[in-house]
Amino acid sequence: MRDSYREELDDINACLVGMANAVGSAMSTATTALLDADVALADLVIAGDEQIDAMRENIEQRCFTLLARQQPVAGDLRVITTAMRMVSDLERMGDLCEHISKVARMRFPEHAVPQEVRPAFLEAGHVAEMLIAKAGTVIATRDVEAARELETDDDAMDAIHRELFRELLSDKWPHGVETAIDITLLGRYYERFGDHAVGVARRVVYLVTGERHVPEVSHP
Amino acid sequence: MRDSYREELDDINACLVGMANAVGSAMSTATTALLDADVALADLVIAGDEQIDAMRENIEQRCFTLLARQQPVAGDLRVITTAMRMVSDLERMGDLCEHISKVARMRFPEHAVPQEVRPAFLEAGHVAEMLIAKAGTVIATRDVEAARELETDDDAMDAIHRELFRELLSDKWPHGVETAIDITLLGRYYERFGDHAVGVARRVVYLVTGERHVPEVSHP
Numbered sequence: 367m368r369d370s371y372r373e374e375l376d377d378i379n380a381c382l383v384g385m386a387n388a389v390g391s392a393m394s395t396a397t398t399a400l401l402d403a404d405v406a407l408a409d410l411v412i413a414g415d416e417q418i419d420a421m422r423e424n425i426e427q428r429c430f431t432l433l434a435r436q437q438p439v440a441g442d443l444r445v446i447t448t449a450m451r452m453v454s455d456l457e458r459m460g461d462l463c464e465h466i467s468k469v470a471r472m473r474f475p476e477h478a479v480p481q482e483v484r485p486a487f488l489e490a491g492h493v494a495e496m497l498i499a500k501a502g503t504v505i506a507t508r509d510v511e512a513a514r515e516l517e518t519d520d521d522a523m524d525a526i527h528r529e530l531f532r533e534l535l536s537d538k539w540p541h542g543v544e545t546a547i548d549i550t551l552l553g554r555y556y557e558r559f560g561d562h563a564v565g566v567a568r569r570v571v572y573l574v575t576g577e578r579h580v581p582e583v584s585h586p
Numbered sequence: 587m588r589d590s591y592r593e594e595l596d597d598i599n600a601c602l603v604g605m606a607n608a609v610g611s612a613m614s615t616a617t618t619a620l621l622d623a624d625v626a627l628a629d630l631v632i633a634g635d636e637q638i639d640a641m642r643e644n645i646e647q648r649c650f651t652l653l654a655r656q657q658p659v660a661g662d663l664r665v666i667t668t669a670m671r672m673v674s675d676l677e678r679m680g681d682l683c684e685h686i687s688k689v690a691r692m693r694f695p696e697h698a699v700p701q702e703v704r705p706a707f708l709e710a711g712h713v714a715e716m717l718i719a720k721a722g723t724v725i726a727t728r729d730v731e732a733a734r735e736l737e738t739d740d741d742a743m744d745a746i747h748r749e750l751f752r753e754l755l756s757d758k759w760p761h762g763v764e765t766a767i768d769i770t771l772l773g774r775y776y777e778r779f780g781d782h783a784v785g786v787a788r789r790v791v792y793l794v795t796g797e798r799h800v801p802e803v804s805h806p
Contacts, residue, residue: 423798430663430664430667433653433663433667434659434660434663437657439654440654443650443653443654444650447650447653447670450667450670451674454671454674531767534763534767535763535764535767539763543754543755543759543763543766544755546763546766546767546770547751547754547755547766547770550766550767550770550771551770551774554771554774578643
């Protein structure tokens with residue numbers, strides 16, 4: 367009994383890593399859909415979000431079953447409650463990829479992202495993919511040092527976000543309000559994606575060390 | 587032992603209701619700070635968010651202790667895991683009030699919200715206060731019917747959000763891009779606040795009926 371219990375805990379962790387990988391793919395595809403105005407890719411992300419939601423459902427249910435049947439001790443309890451948290455962050459990250467794809471879809475056949483801010487979104491996409499890849503590795507390895515690094519890694523996203531606003535507010539911005547709204551929301555989606563990756567990393571730090579960072583991932 | 591356990595479960599629920607009330611006050615104050623460009627009120631919300639975070643911390647810790655010490659059966663387990671979820675929604679709602687207040691603070695002594703969209707934000711504030719008040723009541727009473735109503739109630743927020751975009755995109759919008767960015771973000775904060783209130787209500791429905799709505803509160 368105890369052995370299959372350990373196996374189940376390990377398997378839940380493997381599923382979390384799988385979910386992080388799925389979210390990373392969604393982010394990569396969503397960014398391409400956005401930058402290439404590729405509606406087929408956008409639809410792929412939008413349809414694929416159901417699978418990410420299903421992963422959440424599955425992991426949550428299994429955590430709940432473990433809690434109910436195994437009456438885990440404090441350490442394992444922390445593993446399970448942390449998994450239930452991480453799965454929320456990861457699902458929300460999937461939603462944000464879907465939101466990005468929906469903006470691409472809404473503006474098709476136009477490009478939602480004008481040339482001036484294209485490099486910023488390319489960069490935001492790369493940073494986002496790096497953050498989720500690292501978060502996935504951190505879930506797998508429980509490497510606290512790497513987990514802490516994500517806080518600093520995310521600063522790059524915040525810098526891109528500030529740069530975007532500078533572009534929008536420059537006197538030379540020629541695209542009017544509609545595009546400014548799109549860019550503002552898209553910038554927010556990428557920024558929140560980064561925040562949630564940091565959230566996942568913080569939960570790993572808590573899991574291993576018991577240290578609590580300010581619990582919420584919150585940027586103004 | 588069992589009696590003090592029941593009392594603790596009841597008390598956790600009372601704390602959740604108290605937290606919902608605190609979030610409602612924060613929303614009310616944040617909206618006034620925004621519409622009156624009242625920086626003292628804005629600072630009150632920003633400073634007060636720490637207390638909301640502390641409420642989360644406290645409730646989470648107590649849930650964890652119950653899980654570890656009492657090895658609750660399925661029904662109580664669901665109460666506890668649901669509380670841990672709701673507390674995340676509520677804390678995030680507090681953050682959103684803080685974000686609104688920070689926009690007010692950033693534009694002070696100017697008004698962040700120009701006259702044209704003032705009625706929309708007044709209305710958004712009222713809907714938000716109604717949603718969180720109702721969510722608090724639903725936590726207290728576990729009234730599934732009222733919980734389901736929140737889904738429809740939130741439609742009012744989505745309508746306001748669409749109306750905002752219409753204003754921003756009208757040919758008559760005289761305020762330029764900076765204000766458009768503020769309004770876009772503010773609109774998003776109110777909308778997400780509503781989404782999280784619906785999220786709280788859904789968790790109550792799940793708690794009572796075992797029914798799972800699509801688990802994530804997600805609007806494009």
